[in-house]
Amino acid sequence: MRHFLTGAPLDEVRRLAMEHGLDVVEAWRHGVMLVLRPRDLGALPDRDALRELADALGGDGVRYVTLSLWDLADECDE
Amino acid sequence: MNVTNEDVLRALDPMLRERVESILDDMRAMPSLVVAFSGGVDSSVVAALAMLALGDRAHAATAVSETLGARELEEARELAREIGIHHELVAFRELDDPKFVENTPSRCFFCQSMRFDQMQRLAERLGCEVVASGSNASDVGDHRPGLEAMSQRRVYQPLLRHEIDKQGVRAIARALGLSVWDKPAKACLSSRIPHGLEVTEERLRRIERAEDVLEDLDFRIFRVRAHGDHARVELGGEELARALDDHALLRHIAERVRDTGFSQVSLDAVGYRSGSLNPVGRRGAERAS
Numbered sequence: 001m002r003h004f005l006t007g008a009p010l011d012e013v014r015r016l017a018m019e020h021g022l023d024v025v026e027a028w029r030h031g032v033m034l035v036l037r038p039r040d041l042g043a044l045p046d047r048d049a050l051r052e053l054a055d056a057l058g059g060d061g062v063r064y065v066t067l068s069l070w071d072l073a074d075e076c077d078e
Numbered sequence: 079m080n081v082t083n084e085d086v087l088r089a090l091d092p093m094l095r096e097r098v099e100s101i102l103d104d105m106r107a108m109p110s111l112v113v114a115f116s117g118g119v120d121s122s123v124v125a126a127l128a129m130l131a132l133g134d135r136a137h138a139a140t141a142v143s144e145t146l147g148a149r150e151l152e153e154a155r156e157l158a159r160e161i162g163i164h165h166e167l168v169a170f171r172e173l174d175d176p177k178f179v180e181n182t183p184s185r186c187f188f189c190q191s192m193r194f195d196q197m198q199r200l201a202e203r204l205g206c207e208v209v210a211s212g213s214n215a216s217d218v219g220d221h222r223p224g225l226e227a228m229s230q231r232r233v234y235q236p237l238l239r240h241e242i243d244k245q246g247v248r249a250i251a252r253a254l255g256l257s258v259w260d261k262p263a264k265a266c267l268s269s270r271i272p273h274g275l276e277v278t279e280e281r282l283r284r285i286e287r288a289e290d291v292l293e294d295l296d297f298r299i300f301r302v303r304a305h306g307d308h309a310r311v312e313l314g315g316e317e318l319a320r321a322l323d324d325h326a327l328l329r330h331i332a333e334r335v336r337d338t339g340f341s342q343v344s345l346d347a348v349g350y351r352s353g354s355l356n357p358v359g360r361r362g363a364e365r366a367s
Contacts, residue, residue: 030308031272035344042325047318047349054347064354066310066344070332 002035004028013057020053021045022067032063041069086130089253097240098127098250104236105131110206111234112137114197115165117154119251119258120212120244124236126161126254128210139166139200141193144173144279145266147286149293157258166204168196172268173279181277183356185268187223194231210234216244221356262299262314263352270303272355287338295331299350302335309340318349 005013005027013036017024023039034057038044044067045053054065087095105111105128113125115138128136138161140146140154151167158165170192172178178188197209211228214237218225228235237247244263251259268277270285281304288302288309299314311331313321321327328345335343 030342031305033305033308033310033344035342036347041328044322047315047322050318050322050347051349064310065347067347068342068344069311069328070336070343072336072341 002028002030016056017053020049020056022050022053029062032061034062034065035068036065037068037071086250086253090249094242094246094249097242097246100240101127101236102131104234104239105136108132108208110135110137110204111208111210112139112197112201112204112206113163113210114194114212114233115140115154115158115163116212117150117157117258118212118264119256119261120214120237120247122157122161122212122256122258123247123251123254124210124212125158125163126251126256127236129161129163134164136163137166137204137206138163139168139197141196142167142169143171143193144282145189145268145277147267147289149290150264157256160257166200168200170196173277178268179277181268181271181273181275183221183273184223185273185277187227189266189268190224190227191231194228194233197233198231208234210236212247213238214244214247215241221353265352269355270301272303272305275304275306284339288335288340291334291338292331295327295334301350301354303346303355304340307339307341309335309338309343310346311335311343312346312348312350312354314350318345321345 010027013027014024017036022045023043024036025039026037028035057065086098090098111128111132113121113128113136115121115125125138138158140151142151155165172189172192175188175192178185194209201209211233213225213228213235217238248259267282267285271277271281285302285304289300292300297313297317299317301312303310303312321331332343
């Protein structure tokens with residue numbers, strides 16, 4: 001079950017992500033995962049920056065930070 | 079593989095050489111031996127040393143169950159031929175055990191218990207007294223309930239007994255001329271399913287198909303962790319860097335993994351970590367294989 005971040009929590013995630021070179025459109029929790037949807041899969045930070053971002057966003061029940069590559073829900077909405 | 083004892087020993091550093099000699103001494107004192115053989119580098123080394131020590135009194139046995147992928151089975155067969163060891167298959171069903179299916183942190187204990195009970199039955203049929211495994215010194219300290227199952231059954235674990243770690247195993251494999259000397263470690267498919275989610279045939283096959291996709295895309299170090307219908311793809315360090323630089327490759331990964339039946343596909347930001355689904359608080363989150 002997904003729980004989309006909104007308001008201040010989403011703003012904070014987007015701010016931290018942008019600091020590490022990642023433009024995030026939306027984010028959600030899926031159990032212990034924090035899933036980030038990048039605005040552009042062609043404009044991703046390098047591996048080191050991504051790892052630093054994962055460290056910054058981890059904790060508080062978040063065990064994995066992951067970038068959404070594809071979602072069935074997107075195709076159903078089209 | 080075509081070396082004499084002396085060839086193997088000459089290529090190794092003195093401490094490792096001494097440990098290999100001790101293993102060969104152990105084995106020569108046994109009438110015969112069955113090696114639990116996955117086709118990975120650890121069990122391959124044990125099987126190859128068993129051949130050196132015992133010749134046709136050494137046997138390899140691969141456990142065939144729902145958690146073994148078809149490609150891995152074929153690789154095990156090829157490797158047994160490469161080593162020249164007599165090779166048997168032992169079939170059993172892990173999914174018949176509700177304790178395994180439940181997928182608690184003790185899952186491996188139940189699985190290895192079943193596996194080595196089958197190995198011991200095979201050993202009896204072959205007239206062997208000893209069953210060996212490829213557990214090595216790098217396995218200690220991590221969350222490995224499977225080691226407890228082997229210990230209870232007095233499985234001979236030569237690499238562990240003689241304190242040979244993963245790096246040492248690879249050095250021995252290379253000295254022996256084994257093609258798998260640098261093969262990445264690969265745990266059974268059930269390790270891709272978080273504890274608390276049942277292990278099912280459908281989930282295992284879907285993971286297998288998704289990981290075959292990554293292998294076909296020339297990735298070597300990877301896992302597809304199945305959080306329900308969400309596939310979280312872990313890639314090894316350099317391979318993660320390659321993927322992040324290639325938008326088309328990411329799209330390709332997404333589409334191909336999607337086609338295996340997942341409803342969401344994501345890329346883990348940190349990449350492959352051995353034991354990343356293990357309970358929090360235990361060692362072994364990141365370890366080179």
